[in-house]
Amino acid sequence: MSTPTPDSGSTAGGVRQRSRQYLRQILDAFRDRPRARLLVLVGIPAFVLLLFFILPLAYMVWLSFHDGMPPASLTLENYLNVVTTDLYLRVVWRTTVLTVQTTALVVILGYTLAYSMARFSKRTTLLLLLVILPFWTNYIVRMYALINIFSRDGLLDWMQIVTGLAQDPSGIMYTHTAVLLGLTYVWLPLATLPFYASLTNMDDNLIEAAKDLGAGPIETFFTVTLPMTKNGVIGGIILVAIPTFGAFVTPTLLGGTDQLMIGMVIENQFTEAFNWPFGSALSVIVSAFVVLMLLVAVKFGASDVVTRRSDTQ
């Protein structure tokens, strides 16, 4: 490494100065050309979105109208097959029921958890950490942990015996309950965070005002707290319902002979049956459901959540 000389120092200073000048010229150029600025700021992310989201989605839709892998003839048969076959409608119905059950359970548990953290706890950071903690563990690992808990002679059985709730329990693996609890466990943290955010952003004076006006705790909750945190609740519902509707790993690992969900049928079309067009048609229908959920959410007042604006605005 050579020792810097006064000349080399002044050269380095000159380079820095020229760099600043170039940068300033570029910024000036952008300032004078709003269209170029827009192109750089919006164009790049829009291009990425187009390339990695819109195009694959469009390909999936295109594929769903074929009767085989392209080049194959165009057809509506895949969609007709879904809507006219009782089997797939039954699977969609079952998926919807499980999604509603899971979402309801998550909302009740998550809201209660968030409410107790926001209102009654001083160790909120620790509790929030505990809520987020499962997300740091791999999804499959969490599923295997649940298998060990739900299995015959597993932790759940042991607890029932110790507490005297049951003498000879046989586990809940391969049941509807196992799938429901598995999905609830997986998505609970995802809903708790928006619930908590909306509760902490709420003005506490409103609760005090309601009490001053003679409302009891329950009336205050239903007339003030819940309406004021509606956007957070709907946001949580969206975050839970959408992935639950497409779930296939949890019902596959925890479910029994009655837990076929639409996500499992789609996965099978792509990995085993190799009927990609039909799998695409089913995927398009699931995607349509997601869009429908978002539209319903916007209509019922979650536009702030959907557009990612704060509750307090």
Place this chain on the structure above:
Amino acid sequence: MAYDGNHASRRSVLGAVGGAGAAALAGCLGGGDDIEYVRPIEIESFPVEEYESEVNVWNWYTDWVDWHTDEFQESYEGIDRVYSQAYSGPSEWYSRLEAGNDEIDNICATNEWVVRAMDNDYLEPLPVEQMEAWDVLDPLAREDAEEYYGRDGEVYAIPESIVMQPSLTYNTEYFSSPPDSWGVLWDEDLAGMMFMEDWPEVSCRIAALYTGQDPNDPDDFEEIEEVLMQQRDLNVTYWNEFSSAMEMFIDEEVVVGPLRDGRTWMAQFLNDAPIDYAVPEEGMMYTYDNFVIPTGAPNPRASAAWIEHGGQIPSRVQLFAEMGYVPPIENLEDELTEVVSEEEAAFADWLDPDELIFVEPLDEETLDRYDEIWTTVVAG
């Protein structure tokens, strides 16, 4: 709907998550050696004299791969790195081949996926005439490979193991004698004590055998659906993950059901579970797991060397000793008793050609029908 790999242990499935990073790294680093690129078929003799310094292997016989890696590197000086990846389902590696492989050198591929990959030109032909890994094969395995994994005089896969797909596994304490028919899965006295595999091909083929049909080319799909519907409520579950299914036998949650011979062996000899496999009178279906080299493999010579070394008798026998999967070689019993007990070696006695039915790749129509039937059955 086979979510998990046939033979990957729970540990390996979880390990695959971490292994993906190493494999990706191998893809970035692979093929950097300064030697001429040759296609595997152009290799003129074994052992190969010049080879790359690394190889990226996707193989779900994880315990065996660990053992073989050490042996391989000892025999082939200059192989600095063996990247191994345990995949949880064949679609993982297949999607990489579809995307244009430039990282995977060697795959342990199941029967139908070999044919699928071969039909789409994703596999390299192998120089089997030069390879001892080919010469040691049992004639049955060699004939099957030539018939199903051959095109225009070239062979694209060398069987690594011969696998019951599935085994009819049962609890030896519950049954006084081995069940002699697939019909045991329709025995109402065993309701709530059995399971079925959640894979259309396997379950529909079992139903085909039960109804006296050819599982590879059935003529009455309605009957298959009907009997599977009858069988539906007798099951504890439709299992989808091999490790959990084995655990259910070990925990005696089920007493009979379809599994794999390797899993049955592991439960019997590594976990002392009272289970064994039965040979049903309708026949035993079998398939192969195979060594293949994908097109675009960055280290083709090292990959071919991996197959040649892993395909020789000591390595093949070790696969049985480690994981209970049977090597398709001649004089099997004599070879096995060199490394395992006679009782363990006797486990491989199922290879009687009169009772074996090869799981042939299904045509598109049969595959679709099996899938429709199974979706109907599982949807109830």
